[in-house]
Amino acid sequence: MLTLEKFEEASEIVKKVTQDTKLVYSDYFSAQxxxxxxxxxxxxxxxxxxxLRGAYYKIxxxxxxxxxxxxxxxxxxxxxxxxxxxxxxxGVKAVIVMPTTTPLIKVERTKGYGAEVVLYxxxxxxxxxxxxQLAEENGYTFIHPFDDPAVATxxxxxxxxxxxxLPLVDYILVPIGGGGLATGVSTLVKLLNPNIKVIGVEPSGxxxxxxxxxxxxxTTLETVNTIxxxxxxxxxxxxxxxxxxKNVDEIITVDDDELIVAFLDMVENHKMIVExxxxxxxxxxxxxxxxxxxxxxxxxGGNMDVITMASVVQLGLIAxxxxxxxxxxxxxxxxxLVRVATVIANERGNVIKLDxxxxxxxxxxxAVELKITIEAFGTEHKNQIIHALEEEGYRPRQITANL
Numbered sequence: 001m002l003t004l005e006k007f008e009e010a011s012e013i014v015k016k017v018t019q020d021t022k023l024v025y026s027d028y029f030s031a032q033x034x035x036x037x038x039x040x041x042x043x044x045x046x047x048x049x050x051x052l053r054g055a056y057y058k059i060x061x062x063x064x065x066x067x068x069x070x071x072x073x074x075x076x077x078x079x080x081x082x083x084x085x086x087x088x089x090x091g092v093k094a095v096i097v098m099p100t101t102t103p104l105i106k107v108e109r110t111k112g113y114g115a116e117v118v119l120y121x122x123x124x125x126x127x128x129x130x131x132x133q134l135a136e137e138n139g140y141t142f143i144h145p146f147d148d149p150a151v152a153t154x155x156x157x158x159x160x161x162x163x164x165x166l167p168l169v170d171y172i173l174v175p176i177g178g179g180g181l182a183t184g185v186s187t188l189v190k191l192l193n194p195n196i197k198v199i200g201v202e203p204s205g206x207x208x209x210x211x212x213x214x215x216x217x218x219t220t221l222e223t224v225n226t227i228x229x230x231x232x233x234x235x236x237x238x239x240x241x242x243x244x245x246k247n248v249d250e251i252i253t254v255d256d257d258e259l260i261v262a263f264l265d266m267v268e269n270h271k272m273i274v275e276x277x278x279x280x281x282x283x284x285x286x287x288x289x290x291x292x293x294x295x296x297x298x299x300x301g302g303n304m305d306v307i308t309m310a311s312v313v314q315l316g317l318i319a320x321x322x323x324x325x326x327x328x329x330x331x332x333x334x335x336x337l338v339r340v341a342t343v344i345a346n347e348r349g350n351v352i353k354l355d356x357x358x359x360x361x362x363x364x365x366x367a368v369e370l371k372i373t374i375e376a377f378g379t380e381h382k383n384q385i386i387h388a389l390e391e392e393g394y395r396p397r398q399i400t401a402n403l
Contacts, residue, residue: 001149002149002152002153002156002183002184002187002188002243003191004188004191004192006153007153007156007157007160007184007188007191008160010053010057010153010154010156010157011157011160011161013056013057013060013154014052014053014056014057014154014157016056016089017046017052017056017085017086017089018045018046018052018053018157019044019045019046021040021041021042021044021045021161022165023038023039023040023162023165023166023296024038024039024041024270025037025038025039026038026039026269026270028265028269028270029265029269029282029285029297032285032286033285033286033288033291033295034291034292035285035288035290035291035292035293035294035295036292036293036294036295037285037295037296037297038166038169038294038295038296038297039270039272039282039296039297039299040158040161040162040296040297040298040299041272041299042158042278042298042299042300042301043272043273043274043275043278043299043300043301043302044302046085047078047081047082047085047109047113047303048078048081048109048301048302048303049078049081049082049230049275049278049300049301049302049303050078050155050158050181050298050300050301051075051078051079051081051082051083051145051155051301052081052082052085052086053082053154053155053157053158054079054082054145054148054150054151054152054153054154054155054180054181054184055073055079055082055083055085055086055143055151055154056082056085056086056089056154057150057151057153057154057157058143058148058150058151058154059071059083059086059087059090059092059143060090061150062141066141067090067092067141068092069139069140069141070092070093070094070095070138070139070140070141071083071087071092071093071094071095071140071141071142071143072094072095072096072097072131072134072135072138072140072141072142072143073094073095073096073097073131073142073143073144073145074096074097074098074124074127074128074130074131074145075096075097075098075124075127075145076098076099076102076106076124076127076229076230076232077098077102077103077106077107077110077229077230077303078106078230078277078300078301078303079145079146080096080098080102080106080110080115080117081106081109081110081113081303083096083115083143084096084110084113084114084115085113087113087114087115088113088114088115093116094113094114094115094116095115095116095118095131095134095138095140096110096115096116096117096118097117097118097119097120097127097128097130097131097134098110098117098118098119098120098127099119099120099121099122099123099124099126099127099229100119100120100121100122101122101123101229102119102229103229103303103304103305103308104305105303105304105305105306106303106305107119109303118130118131118134123224123232123233123234124145124177124178124232124233124234125233125234125235128145144237145178145180146177146178146179146180146181146183146233146236146237146240147178147179147180147236147237147238147239147240148180148237148239148240149239149240151180151184152179152180152181152183152184152187152240152243153184154184155180155181155183155184155185156183156184156185156187156188157184157188158181158184158185158298159172159184159185159186159188159189159192160188160192162296163189163192163193163196166294166296168294169196169294169295169296170196170197170293170294170295171196171197171198171199171288171290171293171294171295171296172185172189172196172197172198172199172295172296172298173199173201173281173284173285173295173296173297173298174186174198174199174200174201174281174298174300175200175201175202175228175230175231175277175278175280175281175298175300176200176201176202176209176231176236176244176251176280177202177206177230177231177232177233177277178233178235178236178237178240179209179236179237179240179241179244180237180240181298181300182198182200182209182244182248183237183240183243183244183247185198185298186198186200186243186244186247186248187243187246187247189247190246190247197249197250198247198248198249199248199249199250199251199252199284199288200244200248200250200251200252201251201252201253201254201280201281201283201284202231202251202252202253202254202280203226203227203228203231203232203253203254203255203256203259203276203277203280204226204253204254204255204256205224205225205226205232205255205256206221206224206225206226206228206231206232206233206234207221207251207253208220208221208224208233208234208235208236209236209244209251210251210252210253212236212241212244213244213245213248213251216245218235218236218237218238218241219235219236220234220235221234221235222234226256226276227256227259227260227276227312228256228259228275228276228277228279228280229275229276229277230275230276230277230278230300230301231277231280252284252287254280254283254284254287256276257319258283258286259276259279259280259283260312260315260316260319261283261316261319261320262274262279262282262283263276263279263309263312263313263316264312264313264316264317264319264320265282266279266282267313272299272302273302273304273309274299274301274302274304275300275301275302275303275304276304276312277300277301278298278299278300278301278302279299280300281297281298281299281300282297282299284297285297318401320378320379321376321378321379321381321382322375322376322377322378323352323373323374323375323376323401324373324374324376324382324398324401325353325371325372325373325374325398325399325400325401326371326372326374326386326389326396326397326398326399327369327370327371327372327396327397327398327399328340328369328370328372328389328394328395328396328397329367329368329369329370329394329395330367330368330370330394331367331368332358332367332368337356337370339392340370340372340389340392340394343388343389343392343394344372344374344385344388344389346388347381347384347385347388348381349374349375349376349381349385350374350375350376351372351373351374351375352373352374352375353371353372353373354370354371354372354373355370355371355372356368356369356370356371357369357370357371371399373401386398
């Protein structure tokens with residue numbers, strides 16, 4: 001059972017390995033949503049995510065014999081690092097099975113904490129099945145990433161910290177993958193103050209918990225498809241599902257495109273790197289149907305490799321019309337390129353790429369195609385540049401930006 005006494009015990013134990021992640025008030029998201037928005041930056045933990053809490057508390061509850069057998073788990077990355085770090089702290093062996101799609105940074109950091117890493121399967125569920133097989137073959141003690149009341153209790157210590165710091169919080173938004181974090185947070189919240197609402201957030205391409213709650217039973221999705229790799233789970237936890245049904249007030253989903261924009265918002269306005277799963281609660285802020293409330297968004301992790309960051313930033317700039325591409329037809333004669341560039345420069349647009357195609361027409365003198373990729377301040381500025389090109393007699397056609 002997840003009791004108040006166990007949560008209090010866990011809160012003291014996890015302090016040995018966790019950073020003090022004070023709430024961060026967000027002027028930007030507060031203005032955007034009409035609520036008072038606070039961020040719980042678990043991306044600032046030693047291992048880059050909240051998972052260290054549940055892993056360390058769970059291992060602390062094991063007997064010496066259970067720890068001596070060696071530990072094994074399956075994880076898309078954050079729980080892996082949590083178990084690896086905690087196992088090192090207890091001086092025991094850890095084997096981590098990770099999907100082959102796990103970002104390199106998570107794999108390397110897990111190894112860096114001294115764990116043995118086995119890459120297997122394309123999604124968490126396949127890796128987990130293999131981990132169970134290895135545990136049986138080698139006698140390892142299995143540490144489940146979410147379907148374990150002790151792990152969920154450790155994760156729930158986040159709620160203890162939130163309520164101590166912001167007693168009058170109205171809503172807490174929590175990401176959901178398998179459900180361990182949401183179980184711990186929502187259960188403790190309802191024990192401390194049943195009036196606080198807990199909203200779970202899943203990626204729309206991996207909404208296993210939402211489907212399970214809707215059907216009233218644990219449901220397995222046929223496939224998952226999301227850039228939020230830390231929450232790409234087909235089947236939620238059986239043991240913790242009753243706690244979710246009882247204590248989570250609502251589950252909403254967000255699309256991957258929303259996560260891309262949320263990443264850009266976090267980098268520009270809070271100078272924070274938050275991974276896609278951790279951004280679920282940020283993207284969800286725009287879906288809230290109320291105003292004037294105190295809202296806490298839990299940022300569950302920040303483990304993202306640089307290549308993924310670069311891709312997400314680029315896509316975010318395109319989504320925000322900060323970068324766009326237009327195609328114009330112009331006569332193939334001296335001065336035309338300068339003329340187009342002058343129009344853009346006069347509107348304070350910044351040309352970052354040109355593609356001049358002389359073979360779009362058999363009559364080059366009549367028309368050649370010029371594709372121009374432009375940096376702008378946003379949608380209004382983009383439209384201003386396009387209008388200026390139209391005023392000059394061109395017919396700009398917007399096409400997909402390609403950097």
